[in-house]
Amino acid sequence: MPIYSSDSDDAQSPSIPRRLFGREKPLHSLFGGGRAADILLWREKNLSAAILIGSTVIWSLFEVGEYNFITLLCYIFMTTMLILFIWSSGAGIIEWNPPRPITIPESTFRWLFAEINRFLYKFYYISCGQDLKTFFVTIAILWIISGIGNYFSSLNLLYLGFVCVMTLPALYERYQDEVDYLAGRGSRDVKKMYRKIDRRFLNKIPRGPVKDKKKY
Numbered sequence: 001m002p003i004y005s006s007d008s009d010d011a012q013s014p015s016i017p018r019r020l021f022g023r024e025k026p027l028h029s030l031f032g033g034g035r036a037a038d039i040l041l042w043r044e045k046n047l048s049a050a051i052l053i054g055s056t057v058i059w060s061l062f063e064v065g066e067y068n069f070i071t072l073l074c075y076i077f078m079t080t081m082l083i084l085f086i087w088s089s090g091a092g093i094i095e096w097n098p099p100r101p102i103t104i105p106e107s108t109f110r111w112l113f114a115e116i117n118r119f120l121y122k123f124y125y126i127s128c129g130q131d132l133k134t135f136f137v138t139i140a141i142l143w144i145i146s147g148i149g150n151y152f153s154s155l156n157l158l159y160l161g162f163v164c165v166m167t168l169p170a171l172y173e174r175y176q177d178e179v180d181y182l183a184g185r186g187s188r189d190v191k192k193m194y195r196k197i198d199r200r201f202l203n204k205i206p207r208g209p210v211k212d213k214k215k216y
Contacts, residue, residue, distance in 0.1 A: 027173050032111050042170040052166050059159040133194055 031037035035044070042048045061067045084099055091098040126134050149157060172179055 027169060027176075031169070034107070036108065036111075040165065040169050041173055048166065048170075052163070055159065055162055055166075059155065062155055063153075063159075 028037045028041060028043075031040055038044045039048050039051065058072075061072060062069070087096065087099045090096055125131075126138055129135055152160070
């Protein structure tokens with residue numbers, strides 16, 4: 001069931017659907033439309049599962065096995081070097097294909113830097129108080145996360161965040177109609193509550209006079 005794009009609750013026609021966060025593009029396009037999007041949305045199930053299992057193994061080595069990061073990193077590099085050495089040495093004997101170097105495409109870094117700059121700009125915009133509702137909601141979310149951080153280590157939070165990134169987009173894509181409907185109802189309830197708070201408290205906050213812009 002779709003949710004509807006309207007700030008005035010049910011005044012909009014139900015023929016105009018609205019997705020979560022007001023997105024208009026499919027999730028695959030929002031994630032860049034490349035291989036990274038295929039992995040996040042589990043279009044390449046074997047690779048996505050391998051990444052999730054690998055991160056779980058690394059987390060268990062740190063959290064359960066209490067390995068040191070530098071020690072584990074050196075072991076990983078040594079194991080990789082031995083595998084590549086045996087592979088490349090045996091390629092000329094048993095007619096294997098030699099290993100190919102691992103490279104990261106430049107487009108991945110361009111996309112990453114663009115997302116970081118977009119996040120910094122949005123953070124600056126919210127912090128300046130241009131949108132009071134978003135400002136207070138962001139403060140509340142950060143306060144909740146800080147409270148959660150008191151009960152979890154940084155490693156556990158990073159692993160939990162990674163698991164959410166690897167699972168929630170795929171689950172949302174599968175059940176997006178139901179999630180959008182519930183999110184729409186919740187969004188309308190929050191807007192109603194915010195309008196009440198705005199009428200009773202925020203509108204009474206004194207603000208400086210607004211100067212008219214000079215016309216040249």
